Amino acid sequence: MPGTWTTDLTHFLDEDGNLAFIPGPAFRLAEYFTAIVALASHPDPDIPSSFRVRCRRRPGRRPCQGMIDCDLDFETEAIGWWCPVCGDNGYIYNWQGSLWDLRGMEERQ
Ligand SMILES: [Zn+2]
Structure with a gap:
């Protein structure tokens, strides 16, 4: 069983809130976590199928x-996610207000 990832989204972002350029596989990982957010x-x-994350x-x-x-913890607002097939799983923190925070998207339009 794989371990649990604990991710602080801000570690992947630059000062403007965009994905920071990280060379190598870490960048793919950053894209993966923002997609989960x-x-x-x-x-x-x-959820539209284009938002599904493999x-x-x-x-x-x-592959x-x-x-x-995924699931949102209403108390901590941590995003819990898991793969129902292989059991990979984790939590994402400090994602609120990022570019990938889609809550309230309808009201903004
Ligand atoms: Zn899996």
């Missing part, structure tokens, strides 16, 4: 077919 904060209960793990060098599920 958009998924978890999406205001529509019927698991990034490759157990046995084969995992799992689609990430």
